[in-house]
Amino acid sequence: MQINTRKLKKVILKALPYAIFAYAGNLIGYAYRTAEGNGFQEKILPFMSNLGVAFAKVFPSLHPLDILFGLVLAGVMRLVLYVKSKNKKKFRQGEEYGSAVWGTEKDIEPYMDLSNPENNVILTKTESLTMGKPSAPKFARNKNILVIGGSGSGKTRFFVKPNLMQMHSSYVVTDPKGTVLVECGHLLARGRPLRNSEGKIVYQRDGKNGYKKDKNGKPMPVYEPYTIKVFNTIDFAKSMHYNPFAYISERNREKDILKFVEVLIKNTSSSQQPSGDDFWVKAEKLLYTAYIAMIFTIYPEDERNFETLIEMINSSECREDDEEFKNAIDIQFDMLESWLNGTFPSEEEIDEALKIEKDKSENPNSSDDTEESESKLPYDAQAYDEYRCWSRNSPVSEQQRLGAFALKQYKAYKLAAGKTAKSILISCSTRLAPFAIDEVLEITSYDELHLDMLGDELSALFVIISDTDATFNFLVAIMYSQLFNLLCTKADNSDGGRLQYHVRCLLDEFANIGEIPQFEKLIATIRSREISASIILQAKSQLKAIYKDNADTIEGNCDTMLFLGGKEKSTLKEISESLGKETIDSFNTSTNRGQSESYGMNYQKLGKELKSQDELAVMDGGKCILQLRGVRPFFSDKYDITRHKNYSELLDADPKKKFDIQSFVSDRSGMVSNISPKDQISQWVIDKSSSALKEVTYPADATERENAEAEAVYDADSETDIDGDTANS
Helix, strand or coil, X not given: CCCCHHHHHHHHHHHHXXXXXXXXXXXXXXXXXCCCCCCHHHHHHHHHHHHHHHHCCCCCCCCHHHHHHHHHHHHHXXXXXXXXXXXXXXXXXXXXXXXCCCCCHHHHHHHCCCCCHHHEEECCCCCEEECCCCCCHHHCCCCCEEEEECCCCCHHHHHHHHHHHHCCCEXXXXXXXXXXXXXXXXXXXXXXXXXXXXCCECECECCCCCECECCCCCECECEECCEEEEEECCCHHHCCCCCHHXXXXXCCHHHHHHHHHHHHHHCCCCCCCCHHHHHHHHHHHHHHHHHHHHHHHHCCHXXXXXXXXXXXXXCCCCCCCCCCCCCHHHHHHHHHHHHHHCCCCCHHHHHHHHHHHHHHHHCCCCCCCCHHHCCCCCCCHHHHHHCCHHHHCCCCHHHHHHHHHHHHHHHHHCCCCHHHHHHHHHHHHHHCHHHHCHHHHHHCCCCCCCHHHCCCCCEEEEEEECCCCCCCHHHHHHHHHHHHHHHHHHHHCCHHHCCCCCEEEEECCHHHCCCCCCHHHHHHHCHHHCEEEEEEECCHHHHHHHHHHHXXXXXXXXXXXXXEECCCHHHHHHHXXXXXXXXXXXXXXXXXXXXXXXXXXXXXXXXXXXXXXXXXHCCCCCEXXXXXXXXXXXXXXXXXXXXXXXXXXXXXXXXXXXXXXHHHHHHHHHHHXXXXXXXXXXXXXXXXXXXXXXXEEEECCCCCCCCCCCCCCCCCCCCCCCCCCCCCC
């Protein structure tokens, strides 16, 4: 049995005072017992003289009376201390009405990476939060941040830009008006200094066993550029393509379809929609689910998009006066059912029906009405001919499963009468009205964003949205919903349950994105998967307006809150209350005038908010308040981006560093169009394990790049210069 020395030490220290009293009591008992005399009065003087002799003894007396006296004395002292502790007054001098104080440099130190400032999340001029593991588990905090700042408080300048300049993660940035990409794109295209497996910077060689030098004579590092992606809902001509259908995974098709339909409905519904419309919404969900499942069952990959969905809705004609009428989609579902059931016509039957129809068209006046002259197929032979391949091939397991799922949803929808079905179709067409614009159909026709790759490489996805028009924000909400689900699934299926690169989502103007379904659950679970979200708002009320009762849950899962200034009353009230109260001294004087004049002075303690609402409302524009879970709040200066070492690469510092979105998108589209799927792409990469250079070749149409583990694309022995101003194609 192993002895817990720590607990044993505590027991000994607690018992030691009573052991001392028992020892002293034993010797006092010995001195009294051995004193001459027959009573207390006779023994008192001999007892006093015996005390010196008794305490000169090293060992206690073993006489029973002496031992008993020692134990009684120890017990009395324990009782006295117990009674005294029960009546003890609790004084907290200077904290009578509150103990709130501002945090100091010492308070934030355990949460920062002082040895490598580049590995920090920048919060204020003096406070930051490490991206790595802190010195002790108790200092670990999630990287979810709630940033509150009114219009003009500097949310972009003092928070978004400084953190992009750190370049320690992959980024997803909501970019109102597209200014952040224009100002920071040049820096990200250049990238961060490449480091080898030992963490040392790799420098460019000059081909002569030396290093290339910059204008200051310092070695030029090899830069690891970011893969920049942009989804622009303001100007689609300056956007890469995004197809939500591309992220409905093969493994979880039914679940992903239901999630996709849910986020589509939520973000295309009016907040003032009456509750009586719930029936129509549910009916729409049935139709969307059935059609999308059908698209993934029988349509080729290049037709899995919104355009096909809208064509199906437009082909779903209903006739109120003819319940038996079959439109093109009804026929398509009937044929799908026959294929799944194994009753789809053979090629011979289709050919025979085609011949009969051809003969009838060529001889319309023929009087031959025999059974042989009539097609045995329930529908037009041309419709069956379009799916002739079904006669040769049985449905694979996925088609069987997904087709059955589509049929169930469609049959439920077809329970509606003709007039009701027509109303449902009108509701669907109204909801998808934005897709009447050719630009929208084109931008969602195929996918270039590859959202599932964000955690595999240094990437920066800029989502440009309008801060005045929310027409296309439902696409952004769908994208974010798919992004979080994709990255979480990918992390769960990878070694260690984490992404290779941390993905930071800087969600500026979060209230304008729309509602991301179950975001309150996502933000609570993404931390362990190397994903974090920085929610940037003008006021806390914006979060409550969208997420209602879940707003507090979302806020509670952000360990950090940064207030940059504002005047919205409910926000000021909540922040003032969360800062707490401090205890201050109050000094009063009084004067009584009369026949005899008298004066009086009075000192007392009062409680005062660390920052009252009126003080927060008039807070200096250069100041901010930082609250980190488990730490005293900080009243600090906002971060000065001009002091960052990468500031010179921003448009703010040099007008020549402007990132041209139009040229970037155009050049990329032209380059991609010239690459054949059969082409082979070669890259020089640094092997992480050996730090040796190797050449990697992969097909242009590969969905998973074979060089995902590479740290660079640079041949150190080549004399070719690396242009730090050029983005990685």
